[in-house]
Amino acid sequence: MAIDKVLVGVIGGSGLYNLGNLTYVGEINPLTPWGYPSSPITISSLPSGAQVAFVARHGKDHTISPSAIPARANIAALKSLGVSTIIAFSAVGSLREEIAPGDFALPSQLIDRTKGGRPTSFFDGTGLVAHAGFSDPYSPHLAAWLTEAVREALKDEGRGVKLWTDKTLVVMEGPQFSTRAESLMYRQWGGDLIGMTALPEAKLAREAEISFALIATATDYDAWRPHEAGVTAAEVGKILRNNADTSRHVAAHVIERLLAADKALLAEESGNMRFAFMAAPGAHKNAALAYILPEYFEAA
Ligand SMILES: CSC[C@H]1O[C@H](OP(=O)(O)O)[C@H](O)[C@@H]1O
Numbered sequence: 001m002a003i004d005k006v007l008v009g010v011i012g013g014s015g016l017y018n019l020g021n022l023t024y025v026g027e028i029n030p031l032t033p034w035g036y037p038s039s040p041i042t043i044s045s046l047p048s049g050a051q052v053a054f055v056a057r058h059g060k061d062h063t064i065s066p067s068a069i070p071a072r073a074n075i076a077a078l079k080s081l082g083v084s085t086i087i088a089f090s091a092v093g094s095l096r097e098e099i100a101p102g103d104f105a106l107p108s109q110l111i112d113r114t115k116g117g118r119p120t121s122f123f124d125g126t127g128l129v130a131h132a133g134f135s136d137p138y139s140p141h142l143a144a145w146l147t148e149a150v151r152e153a154l155k156d157e158g159r160g161v162k163l164w165t166d167k168t169l170v171v172m173e174g175p176q177f178s179t180r181a182e183s184l185m186y187r188q189w190g191g192d193l194i195g196m197t198a199l200p201e202a203k204l205a206r207e208a209e210i211s212f213a214l215i216a217t218a219t220d221y222d223a224w225r226p227h228e229a230g231v232t233a234a235e236v237g238k239i240l241r242n243n244a245d246t247s248r249h250v251a252a253h254v255i256e257r258l259l260a261a262d263k264a265l266l267a268e269e270s271g272n273m274r275f276a277f278m279a280a281p282g283a284h285k286n287a288a289l290a291y292i293l294p295e296y297f298e299a300a
């Protein structure tokens with residue numbers, strides 16, 4: 001089967017290394033100006049025939065640590081396939097009693113606690129300065145639409161998985177989990193969830209004019225609860241398989257409906273960079289920027 005223009009991309013995190021519930025079409029490994037993506041991108045088709053692109057952010061065998069994920073290559077590779085909307089999944093710890101392991105959440109805000117120098121912009125080293133708006137890190141219309149669509153998908157699956165919305169996700173560097181003091185501090189800051197990979201992914205999607213939403217899947221209670229041992233990878237691992245099965249169901253259900261929904265939803269971020277540049281982009285020929293934003297840049 002031929003690979004068509006793919007409008008929706010999925011990024012899988014811990015435990016979610018494939019969309020094996022869809023029909024396999026092929027694999028493609030684009031070399032972007034920022035290198036290769038974390039893993040070759042799998043193209044699969046939905047029952048309607050529409051195609052979806054999937055990338056495993058830690059690699060298919062989970063060999064890439066959160067600090068080393070080639071996020072620019074992942075986003076650029078998806079964009080090169082025609083992707084205008086990404087739905088990303090991320091395993092997270094819960095900083096709130098009411099958000100239990102096994103629950104799903106749509107975060108609306110992020111707090112950046114990464115500090116290992118992950119590249120966060122496509123414009124680094126290009127000589128062009130761009131300031132993308134990031135007050136709402138996830139595309140608001142897409143997130144609002146997803147609330148109902150994900151709820152419906154979870155109901156349809158029938159396992160009784162709960163969905164939380166409007167939560168604040170703290171993104172830490174890792175790979176070690178937080179100390180108890182840090183975990184308690186994040187709660188005081190208003191954090192509801194904690195993970196290691198949501199940034200810079202969301203920033204890069206915004207720069208690439210891709211609509212982007214994150215579905216967070218809770219695996220543990222992090223380290224803030226008194227009298228508990230604290231989080232371990234083994235504890236997280238126990239819940240990953242169920243969360244991944246539910247994520248696959250949600251992805252298939254939601255993307256099928258998204259492709260049939262108002263086309264404006266898929267293009268929510270289109271044009272958002274037009275006023276972000278500090279110097280006229282037309283005057284700036286750059287092959288890397290042309291790869292990600294051909295609307296504004298030409299190859300040199
Ligand atoms: C396996 S627990 C820590 C690990 O899980 C999360 O990964 P992802 O966001 O890709 O699902 C978390 O961010 C850490 O990378």
Ligand SMILES: Nc1ncnc2[nH]cnc12
Nearest residue numbers: 091092093194195196222
């Ligand atoms: N407690 C936690 N802290 C950071 N990332 C996580 N991913 C899953 N659980 C996590």
